[in-house]
Amino acid sequence: MNTEHRSGCPINLSLEVFGDRWSLIILRDMIFGGRRHFRELLNGSLEGIASNILADRLRRLMELGLLTKADDPSHKQKAIYSLTEMAITLVPIMAHLGAWGRVWLPVSEELSIRAELLEKGGPPLWEQFMDELRHEHLGAPVKTPPGTPTVRQQLQAAYEAVVARKAEAATA
Amino acid sequence: MNTEHRSGCPINLSLEVFGDRWSLIILRDMIFGGRRHFRELLNGSLEGIASNILADRLRRLMELGLLTKADDPSHKQKAIYSLTEMAITLVPIMAHLGAWGRVWLPVSEELSIRAELLEKGGPPLWEQFMDELRHEHLGAPVKTPPGTPTVRQQLQAAYEAVVARKAEAATA
DNA sequence: TCAATCCGATTGCATTTTGCAATCAGTTGC
DNA sequence: GCAACTGATTGCAAAATGCAATCGGATTGA
Incomplete structure (x- = not known):
């Protein structure tokens, strides 16, 4: 280095x-x-x-x-x-960057829904997401109760819902 | 553009x-x-x-x-x-970037004291700083009581205190 | 008056970084 | 055996960067 x-x-x-x-x-x-x-x-x-x-x-x-x-x-x-861990702690910066971009830049609706959810979820959601990443990438034990949907799943579901809604609106 | x-x-x-x-x-x-x-x-x-x-x-x-x-x-x-205003709303991102860099990168003490104060001050301090910037750059009215030291003055004073302390330690 | 200095740049040029397409050798599934 | 896939590497053109010198106009100080 x-x-x-x-x-x-x-x-x-x-x-x-x-x-x-x-x-x-x-x-x-x-x-x-x-x-x-x-x-x-x-x-x-x-x-x-x-x-x-x-x-x-x-x-x-x-x-x-x-x-x-x-x-x-x-x-x-x-x-x-x-x-x-160094990379995982970038989650709050990513969230802020996404929130800023959503306000000031010509973002597309389907690609900014994740940023919107992350912004609304705030630090507690970021912490949950970081714990999940620590589990996936560092082998740390999970802290959330079993059966809880992961943050990535929630973000992905919201993204797909927007895509589906837009597709329906286009064919209607 | x-x-x-x-x-x-x-x-x-x-x-x-x-x-x-x-x-x-x-x-x-x-x-x-x-x-x-x-x-x-x-x-x-x-x-x-x-x-x-x-x-x-x-x-x-x-x-x-x-x-x-x-x-x-x-x-x-x-x-x-x-x-x-678009640039002024970058203050929270700057604060997060500085906080992240302070943890993970080889920052110098005198140049990271500002980041430390911004981190400790949190969103309320960021808001005060952004209001000051709106006053300086956009002509917006000041919101803080007269006589209150500006955030930039506080950061600068902290920086100078570190520099002075290090200079004293070097000559002692 | 007049030279020195400062103002926001611009120019020329060498070096570095980037973007793109093609290609590589080893691994896998069939 | 062989096509598809693996993480890359190579060659080359284009763009970005870094650096030093310079520009014409404005200001300052003697």
Whole structure:
């Protein structure tokens, strides 16, 4: 990892981590899309990341301590990427960024419903989501009662409801 | 302004605004450093931005609606840059970014004291700061009682106290 | 008056980063 | 055996960045 920094300012250092057009997109897809494999990130990305950029950013995010990589026991060539605690604690920042974008930028309705729910849920919902991510990626024990729908499931259901409603409105 | 977007996702759109190494640095210096002129931003920047990059980013931030530019009545050549409401509402994101960076990145003590105070102050302090910025940049009426120290003054005083303490410790 | 300084930029140029398409060698399922 | 899929790598053109020098106009100080 490169240890030369422009300054010791927290905002500058954060920007040295995320100050590009792809790193946060990859983390978004892992956090909200549940993606763990190279191909899932490559083909599932709405924005169409190139494979060389994806490989470079995954390597860089590992060097920075935001991701780890492990072998997939089911496939000798597959790698599973996991979020570290450092990356999981970005959830509140993602929520704020989404909320800000929803107010000021030309977001699409179906893609902003998740941001809306996250905003309305506030810190308690973010904490629940972070616990779920710790379970998925770090093997931490689950804290929510069994049977509780996961935050990602709730967000996904809301997204699909909007898509279905818009499809119905279009055919009606 | 370019209206082609990679996707309508709020996080992606936010990244299209801030996904570079300088835009947020400029906004940070305007918000926390109170800088309004080209030269102040050019020479005051800890990270050493180049003048052509600064000119390009100021133009871009104006196109995006985050800044406005006006003539300085005291100097026919000077331009005054002002934050818009869109930029002022970034304060909570700045606070979160600073808090995250303080935990996970090699920040310097004197440059992270502001982030620490902003974090401890929480949303009420952010709101007070945003009101002050609305007064400075948008001409909005002040809401705090007269005589109350401004948030920027509080942050600056804390910064200087750390610098003074470290200087004393170094000579002792 | 007049030179020095400051103002917001602009220019030229070398380096670095990015985006895109094609390709790679090993693994898997059939 | 063989096509499809795995995580990447390579080559190359285009764009962004970094740096130093410079611009014409405005202001300042002697």
